[in-house]
Amino acid sequence: MKILVCISNVPDTTSKITFTNNDSEFNTAGIQYIINPYDEIALAKAIELTNGGENGSVTVITVGEATTEATIRKALAIGADNAVRINAIPADAWFVANQIADYAKKNSFDLILTGRESIDYNGAQVGAMVAELLSLPSVSIAKSISIDGNQVNIEREIEGGKEVISATLPLVIGTAEGVAEPKIPNMRGIMAARSKPLDVVEPVDVKPLTKFTKYTTPAARGNVKLIDENNINELVNLLHSEAKVI
Amino acid sequence: MSVLVYIENTEGQFKKSAFEVATYGKDIATQLGTDVIAIAIGDIATDELTKLGNYGISKVLHVSNDNLKTFVNQAYAAIIAAAAKQHQATVVVLSNTFSVKGLAPRIATKLSAGLVSGATSLPTINGETFEVQKTAFSNKAIASVSVDSAIKVITINPNGYGVKEIGGTASIENFNAPTESSDFGTIVKDIVRATDKISLPEAEIVVSGGRGMKGPENWAMIEELAEVLGAATACSKPVSDAGWRPHSEHVGQTGIVVSPNLYIAIGISGAIQHLAGVSSSKTIVVINKDPEAPFFKVADYGIVGDAFVVVPKLIEALKSYKAN
Ligand SMILES: Cc1cc2nc3c(=O)[nH]c(=O)nc-3n(C[C@H](O)[C@H](O)[C@H](O)COP(=O)(O)OP(=O)(O)OC[C@H]3O[C@@H](n4cnc5c(N)ncnc54)[C@H](O)[C@@H]3O)c2cc1C
Ligand SMILES: Nc1ncnc2c1ncn2[C@@H]1O[C@H](COP(=O)(O)O)[C@@H](O)[C@H]1O
Numbered sequence: 001m002k003i004l005v006c007i008s009n010v011p012d013t014t015s016k017i018t019f020t021n022n023d024s025e026f027n028t029a030g031i032q033y034i035i036n037p038y039d040e041i042a043l044a045k046a047i048e049l050t051n052g053g054e055n056g057s058v059t060v061i062t063v064g065e066a067t068t069e070a071t072i073r074k075a076l077a078i079g080a081d082n083a084v085r086i087n088a089i090p091a092d093a094w095f096v097a098n099q100i101a102d103y104a105k106k107n108s109f110d111l112i113l114t115g116r117e118s119i120d121y122n123g124a125q126v127g128a129m130v131a132e133l134l135s136l137p138s139v140s141i142a143k144s145i146s147i148d149g150n151q152v153n154i155e156r157e158i159e160g161g162k163e164v165i166s167a168t169l170p171l172v173i174g175t176a177e178g179v180a181e182p183k184i185p186n187m188r189g190i191m192a193a194r195s196k197p198l199d200v201v202e203p204v205d206v207k208p209l210t211k212f213t214k215y216t217t218p219a220a221r222g223n224v225k226l227i228d229e230n231n232i233n234e235l236v237n238l239l240h241s242e243a244k245v246i
Numbered sequence: 247m248s249v250l251v252y253i254e255n256t257e258g259q260f261k262k263s264a265f266e267v268a269t270y271g272k273d274i275a276t277q278l279g280t281d282v283i284a285i286a287i288g289d290i291a292t293d294e295l296t297k298l299g300n301y302g303i304s305k306v307l308h309v310s311n312d313n314l315k316t317f318v319n320q321a322y323a324a325i326i327a328a329a330a331k332q333h334q335a336t337v338v339v340l341s342n343t344f345s346v347k348g349l350a351p352r353i354a355t356k357l358s359a360g361l362v363s364g365a366t367s368l369p370t371i372n373g374e375t376f377e378v379q380k381t382a383f384s385n386k387a388i389a390s391v392s393v394d395s396a397i398k399v400i401t402i403n404p405n406g407y408g409v410k411e412i413g414g415t416a417s418i419e420n421f422n423a424p425t426e427s428s429d430f431g432t433i434v435k436d437i438v439r440a441t442d443k444i445s446l447p448e449a450e451i452v453v454s455g456g457r458g459m460k461g462p463e464n465w466a467m468i469e470e471l472a473e474v475l476g477a478a479t480a481c482s483k484p485v486s487d488a489g490w491r492p493h494s495e496h497v498g499q500t501g502i503v504v505s506p507n508l509y510i511a512i513g514i515s516g517a518i519q520h521l522a523g524v525s526s527s528k529t530i531v532v533i534n535k536d537p538e539a540p541f542f543k544v545a546d547y548g549i550v551g552d553a554f555v556v557v558p559k560l561i562e563a564l565k566s567y568k569a570n
Contacts, residue, residue: 013499013519017386026383037500093351093361116347119499119522121382121389123363128319128351137320137431140348143493153435157494158344159256160445163317164436171431174348177486177493177500209360213377214390218525224532224542229551232563235531238547240567243529245451245508246475 001056001147001169003046004109006100006126007075008036008090008118009068019215026215035071037182038115040078042173044180046113047079049147057081059109063090063099069198076193077185083198091208097129098206104134109170116141116174121212124174131172138172139165145179249275249282250335252326253298253306254343258290263341263404263448265301270400270407271339272302273368278336283307285329285421287314287322292418299416301409307421314423316434317345321425323352328424330357330397337376342401343447350401360393363401366526376400384499384522404448405505406526446495449478451508452527454497456482456520458513458534458553462490467557468512474564480504482514498523513553516541533557 011017012032020027035043043060050056060080062072065087072083086099104112112134114127124140131138143162144155152171156163185193227235239246251271253264268284275282284298285307295306307329314321330338330353338353340346342364354361362378366388369376375394382389446452453472455465465479472479479495486496497504499522509527514520516532516539524530525544532545535552542548549556 011383013384013522015383017383019387094354097351097355119384121380122503123361124347125351125354125361125363128348129355132320132323132352132355135428138348138352139432140319141344154432156344158437158439159447160443161437161439162494163434164438165432166435167432177496209354209358209395210362210391210393212382212389213392215382216388218381218385218388221530221544221546224545224548226542226548226550229549229556229559232549232556232559233567235547235549235560236563236567239508239529239531243508243546245529246564246567 001050001111002109003050003056003058004104004112005039005043005046005058005060005080006112006114007039007043007060007062007072008115009033009062009064009071010036010118010120013119023215024213033068033071035074036115036118038117038175040182041177041179042113042115042175043075043078043080044183045145045175047183048180052079053081059084061086061100061103063088063096065089072198073193074185076196076198077189078183079189082196085198085200086203087200088203092210093123093125093129094210095206095208097126097133099203100126101130101133102204103201104130111169112172114172114174116176127172127174136170136172137167138174139167140174141176142173143176143178145173145175247278247280248333248335249278249280249337249339250326250330250333251282251284251303251339253284253286254341254345255286255288255290258288258294260294260297261448262409263343265409266404266407267339267341267402268298268301268303269410270368270402272412274337274339277368277371281305283333283335284416285309285326287325289315295418296416299414300411302412302414303416306416306418308418309421309423311423313425313430316437318430318432319345319348319352320431321423321429322349323356324425324429325421325423327353327356329421336397338397338399340399340401342403346401350399354399357397357399358395359397359399360395361399362391362393364403365400366403366406369400381526384518385525403505405450444476444478446478446480446502447504449504450506451475451477452480452504452506453477453510453512454480454482454514455485455512456514457484459485465491467561471510471557471561474561474568482520511541512557514541515539516544
């Protein structure tokens with residue numbers, strides 16, 4: 001089985017978020033980038049499905065500038081067999097999806113895995129766009145995936161429950177918690193990653209459709225009102241008359 | 247020109263999020279000086295469809311056939327995109343639910359439309375360009391997105407926009423589904439619903455427990471508090487990782503993002519990754535025995551105390567409040 005795993009390079013959540021250029025751009029200075037946590041789940045699942053390369057191959061792809069190579073090397077260290085970097089700024093989901101779809105068309109995969117969403121902008125867009133561009137079926141928020149030959153069984157999260165879905169390969173799936181446990185690279189993996197292939201591919205010409213133009217910081221909450229544990233009725237009163245939520 | 251809203255149903259019923267998208271769509275249509283049309287797919291009674299008129303919908307396109315009883319993102323996208331084209335919609339609005347996350351990007355792709363997911367404001371309209379706000383970087387920022395494609399697709403988070411009843415009636419029309427067999431690549435074999443529970447993403451009140459609850463055997467009081475309030479239950483990540491609660495209850499950066507009117511955090515420290523999923527809640531109450539717990543910094547109300555003492559008292563106080 002040939003699997004393509006889409007990796008998004010995102011700021012570590014503990015990063016301090018600031019903006020430059022009159023608050024029109026995200027300030028990347030000093031930011032530690034990580035593999036998007038949901039993509040780590042996708043990667044772990046892909047490695048499990050191919051039995052660590054014995055039963056197929058895992059290609060990781062990222063759309064990003066040269067600065068994303070540390071992230072993609074980490075994916076190789078975790079166990080991907082080879083990597084592709086589309087050499088472009090990931091302008092928006094439409095741009096990214098078109099790059100991935102173009103690469104996938106030229107290199108046909110049995111399975112394309114993405115994370116359910118990137119944790120920077122929570123778009124949840126790229127995976128289903130890739131599927132649409134390739135005319136493939138897709139499942140967006142998978143909680144479990146099992147594959148037997150060509151047959152795929154997936155549990156998908158829905159409000160207050162789950163849906164059990166069957167489909168056949170080829171397919172695009174967005175992974176969430178529960179699909180697999182993220183893997184941590186070991187020393188051997190890190191050494192091996194250095195000699196694994198990382199292809200750099202130039203982007204196809206696509207015009208983005210959306211653009212982030214301005215950033216602000218949300219208004220801070222007022223100071224917390226502390227209520228004595230022996231005076232619980234005051235909390236109930238405040239929730240009723242001040243916050244108006246009960 | 248028109249605004250098209252997709253109205254999701256659960257077993258033939260519309261939820262609050264459906265009326266929210268109708269309201270949001272109507273508000274955009276008012277700005278554009280046009281009408282808002284709704285599209286609904288599945289077995290839905292006429293009575294239910296007519297309710298949409300109350301929220302400003304002028305016409306409801308109803309699609310119903312046996313193939314479409316369960317959700318298939320490809321087929322649903324084909325239908326909604328076709329309706330958008332037929333009615334010259336320049337904006338398509340959806341609620342950012344689990345299903346829509348797999349649907350909206352397909353619609354946007356079919357229409358070559360820019361997509362904004364999880365919008366938190368009405369667009370500012372400047373000729374062909376829309377500016378829409380959404381949260382970013384784990385709620386640490388609000389980003390403005392500008393979209394200048396001819397058609398725009400916008401999704402709004404459940405519970406993120408108010409519902410306005412304006413009175414009015416909607417006409418109902420059958421819409422023929424332009425689907426092909428290749429649009430049915432996924433088949434729903436079963437739907438499992440925890441029917442007795444309020445669904446977390448849509449809940450107006452959420453009661454959430456963390457590692458401070460010590461073990462799964464202590465969740466009865468969390469559930470009782472939730473029941474008194476008509477709330478959904480949630481938990482922090484270590485709690486679901488330890489198997490004390492199901493993963494579907496885990497909120498935060500790697501879990502579900504909620505924005506209820508009231509979020510009550512019990513025995514949760516308030517790590518940044520947890521806050522990412524809850525900090526847009528309208529009111530936050532924190533119960534924690536450690537006065538230095540970071541959660542107090544983002545809370546509206548706090549009680550410093552032992553959950554095992556405070557929660558039973560709170561349940562009693564709420565019961566007598568509800569009784570009056
Ligand atoms: C990449 C990444 C993603 C993550 N994603 C998430 C996520 O999505 N959601 C999430 O929740 N976490 C997430 N985490 C984990 C997060 O960093 C914290 O570890 C986690 O939120 C802590 O959970 P907790 O508050 O329940 O436990 P703890 O941090 O152990 O806190 C327990 C709290 O309970 C209090 N307490 C103890 N006993 C009592 C008592 N008797 N009465 C009252 N209070 C008591 C303590 O004072 C303490 O504040 C993520 C971490 C990483 C690295
Ligand atoms: N720049 C990128 N390069 C490769 N894959 C990406 C990129 N951005 C997003 N993805 C994939 O698409 C998923 C959803 O991302 P998003 O639509 O940005 O929320 C992510 O979890 C990744 O798997």
